[in-house]
Amino acid sequence: MQIVTTREQIINQAFQLMLQRGLNGFSYRDISEPLRIKNAAIHYHFPNKMDLLSALIAENHQLLRESTSEFMAYGGPARPQLEGLFDYTLNQCECGRPICMVGALAVDYKDLSDKIKQANDSFIHDSLTWLTKVMETGREQDEFHFEGPAKRKAMGILATIQGARQMARVDSMDILNSIFAQIRTDLGITS
Amino acid sequence: MQIVTTREQIINQAFQLMLQRGLNGFSYRDISEPLRIKNAAIHYHFPNKMDLLSALIAENHQLLRESTSEFMAYGGPARPQLEGLFDYTLNQCECGRPICMVGALAVDYKDLSDKIKQANDSFIHDSLTWLTKVMETGREQDEFHFEGPAKRKAMGILATIQGARQMARVDSMDILNSIFAQIRTDLGITS
DNA sequence: GCGTATACTTACCTGTAAGTAAGGAAGGAA
DNA sequence: TTCCTTCCTTACTTACAGGTAAGTATACGC
Numbered sequence: 001m002q003i004v005t006t007r008e009q010i011i012n013q014a015f016q017l018m019l020q021r022g023l024n025g026f027s028y029r030d031i032s033e034p035l036r037i038k039n040a041a042i043h044y045h046f047p048n049k050m051d052l053l054s055a056l057i058a059e060n061h062q063l064l065r066e067s068t069s070e071f072m073a074y075g076g077p078a079r080p081q082l083e084g085l086f087d088y089t090l091n092q093c094e095c096g097r098p099i100c101m102v103g104a105l106a107v108d109y110k111d112l113s114d115k116i117k118q119a120n121d122s123f124i125h126d127s128l129t130w131l132t133k134v135m136e137t138g139r140e141q142d143e144f145h146f147e148g149p150a151k152r153k154a155m156g157i158l159a160t161i162q163g164a165r166q167m168a169r170v171d172s173m174d175i176l177n178s179i180f181a182q183i184r185t186d187l188g189i190t191s
Numbered sequence: 192m193q194i195v196t197t198r199e200q201i202i203n204q205a206f207q208l209m210l211q212r213g214l215n216g217f218s219y220r221d222i223s224e225p226l227r228i229k230n231a232a233i234h235y236h237f238p239n240k241m242d243l244l245s246a247l248i249a250e251n252h253q254l255l256r257e258s259t260s261e262f263m264a265y266g267g268p269a270r271p272q273l274e275g276l277f278d279y280t281l282n283q284c285e286c287g288r289p290i291c292m293v294g295a296l297a298v299d300y301k302d303l304s305d306k307i308k309q310a311n312d313s314f315i316h317d318s319l320t321w322l323t324k325v326m327e328t329g330r331e332q333d334e335f336h337f338e339g340p341a342k343r344k345a346m347g348i349l350a351t352i353q354g355a356r357q358m359a360r361v362d363s364m365d366i367l368n369s370i371f372a373q374i375r376t377d378l379g380i381t382s
Numbered sequence: 383g384c385g386t387a388t389a390c391t392t393a394c395c396t397g398t399a400a401g402t403a404a405g406g407a408a409g410g411a412a
Numbered sequence: 413t414t415c416c417t418t419c420c421t422t423a424c425t426t427a428c429a430g431g432t433a434a435g436t437a438t439a440c441g442c
Contacts, residue, residue: 006419022298024215027399041420043401099298106357107213107290107298120361148376155358155366156351156373163353166297167346170311175346182347185339186377197389218429229391234431236389 007045009035015056019097022104023053050113057119060101064123068130078138079189085131086180089161093176098169103162128154138187145188157183198236200226206247210288213295214244241304248310251292255314259321269329270380276322277371280352284367289360294353319345329378336379348374 010031017026028039028049046052067088071081092100105112105120112120131154138144146153164179201222208217219230219240237243258279262272283291296303296311303311322345329335337344355370 021301024213025299028401029398038421039400040402040422044418044420047401049400102361103357104298106360107295108216109361110212117361124358124362146377148373152369152373152376156355156370156377159354159358159366159370160347160351161354162357163350163355164347166294166353166357167315167350169297170293170300170308171315175350178343179347179350182339182343185343186337186347219431220428230430231392231432232390238431240430 006035006037006041010042010045010052011055011059014052015059016097018053018056018104019092019099019101022099023108050116053112053116054119057101057105057116057123061119061123061126064126064130068126072130072133075137077143078134078141079143081134082138082144085161089165090173090176093165093168093173098165100162100165103166127158131158143189146186197226197228197232201228201233201236201243202246202250205243206250207288209244209247209295210283210290210292213290214299241307244303244307245310248292248296248307248314252310252314252317255317255321259317263321263324266328268334269325269332270334272325273329273335276352280356281364281367284356284359284364289356291353291356294357318349322349334380337377 013031013035014026017030020026028042031042032039042052046055067084068081070076089100092098102120102124105116109117128151132151135144135146135150135154135157139146139150160179160183164176167179168176204222204226205217208221211217219233222233223230233243237246258275259272280291283289293311293315296307300308319342323342326335326337326341326345326348330337330341351370351374355367358370359367
């Protein structure tokens with residue numbers, strides 16, 4: 001049996017809440033009550049909410065790095081990488097995490113500390129770098145067909161997924177599959 | 192000199208705040224203070240925050256209808272319609288309204304009243320109907336080139352713009368122009 | 383002049399948010 | 413045993429949110 005520290009439990013709970021309701025959509029109480037601890041216990045581990053947020057962003061970034069580092073290092077076919085991104089997105093939404101971290105932060109972006117902003121920026125940058133490489137590789141290997149710079153195309157796709165997630169929240173999950181299908185079509189993927 | 196009622200001023204101020212900070216990002220005080228009125232005055236016109244929100248959504252919807260009704264009725268070239276949407280988006284962002292209404296509501300969607308949800312849904316529906324017609328017309332008239340159903344393509348573009356707006360907020364406005372350029376490229380627009 | 387509706391203000395209530403100071407239990411090192 | 417550190421609780425504070433009840437000034441129909 002693996003012990004789970006209070007700190008880890010706090011992060012897990014907060015992560016879930018963050019991606020369900022956004023930064024201002026949950027309070028310390030929403031974390032402490034289900035964990036049967038007191039609010040002050042959270043303040044012990046994370047003096048203020050920004051410290052907690054920092055940990056959540058780091059957690060999120062870590063998740064990305066783990067699932068993309070191999071491709072970044074060794075390359076390989078691009079198509080499964082893109083499909084992996086689609087699957088990941090669908091999976092997150094199905095697991096009750098309809099909002100992505102970037103989307104959750106975007107609304108309250110202006111009152112975030114510089115440190116947080118920087119962490120968020122570097123997450124976006126890493127995502128973009130990765131997807132740009134996927135697009136480049138895919139075009140070189142004749143898996144994808146598109147015009148224009150790979151980086152710009154990658155940006156477009158990231159934006160599309162971002163927006164699709166938002167629309168899925170207010171509409172239905174089906175919209176995600178439709179939009180992914182259109183991205184494939186636009187890339188000349190027929191199979 | 193045109194008189195501006197308190198009610199209108201409240202809506203204007205709230206509309207601005209809503210699209211700057213999202214639903215939970217502003218309080219009655221943020222409205223009442225600059226207008227030199229009391230919070231209770233807002234409650235007089237809008238008994239609770241949901242009533243205010245209703246008015247804001249209606250305002251937003253009205254704006255869309257005004258700028259799209261002509262095309263819906265009489266058709267015409269599709270390209271300027273799409274460019275109009277791009278311009279509108281850029282303009283909103285430049286006017287300090289980086290968040291679109293749908294994006295602002297998406298985060299807190301779960302605790303909105305049914306009436307609000309319905310109003311929001313019908314806004315999305317109207318937008319989608321309009322852009323679908325633009326895409327259909329554009330393809331028929333050989334202005335746009337794309338594969339797949341027009342409605343699906345329209346959904347993709349709306350999602351892309353939605354996401355682009357979010358990313359612009361955390362990154363820079365330049366990203367909007369890049370993403371619009373990519374949408375044009377994907378549609379086979381060269382000029 | 384006399385009600386009455388409109389458009390507010392004053393004064394207040396309740397709930398809840400983030401955050402803090404002080405203290406206590408449990409364990410390891412000296 | 414004593415002391416120190418770690419991890420937490422108890423018991424608060426401060427601030428501000430949305431919301432309400434009662435009173436007031438102004439204008440308008442009668």
